[in-house]
Amino acid sequence: MPHPRLGAVLHTMQTNGSKRTFIVSLYVWFLRTMAVLCLIAALMNWAQLTGITQNGNLRFDMLDTHWRMLKTVLAVILPAAGLGLWMTQSWGVVLWLFAMCLELLAFGVWTELFEPRSMTVLTHSVAILFWALLSAGIFIEKRHQQRTGFEHL
Template sequence: MTAGADDEAGLPGISLRDSHLQADRVARPWSWRLVMFLRGVAVFELVKGLVFWGLLIGSGGSPNPLEGARVSWFVACTFFVAADPVAAVGLWLATSWGVVIWLLAALGQLLWAATAASAAPGRWFAALVSLALIGAYIYLSMRARREVS
């Protein structure tokens, strides 16, 4: 079938914009803000997952990045390599399972920051950003819930 035949059949065109989100922007602004916030967090989680992938495979130029690494560091990196991208997909889709995985990963980030050796760079920054994002999520979800009731 050609594109012209699809138009004649009355099929809707493919658009990168979600029409439901555009309608919700006016009718339910806090719900729309929550979805946009979750998508922003999804991008952050994806980047964080890629950073952990880079640490795990030794993107810094080390021929053997796992040589001399602590077991706790390896376990934490492996957890974040898997959890962060999965959470990013769920957050982008604004699903409840995405939020749950994100919260578990954020709690893991906080636990890792509190217990990791001092040589782990940027661990407190990521933990503080995670805390701030959790606070913003709680605020936005409470406002969106009031909007629905």
């Protein structure tokens, strides 16, 4: 979950973007990259559920119950997460983390129900780790600026 002060940092980033530090700019670019990937994943998910791709083999009515539940939740959350991430809103980060953790559980833990996807587990883990490092960097930078009395953000 994002740190409470992160919301203030995100608000600052939106209101006076000309004063962004490198780490904040990197964070914004990371969120926007993840937003694009979320929207692409959402479109692919919807294409599968509606039978446009995979010769209709992954259509909603042809899936087992556990796949229906996963695909339905992702079909709703991924577009919303993408929108929130693009706007650099903390709720977008929360939805994105929820979707990533859900896929980590499905393809890394519940492999007897779903299929093991080691590349998905790896890429999601790396993305979450990178987000955590950037968030920690922003927190440390903000704390240092508050201690020194210098507000650059």
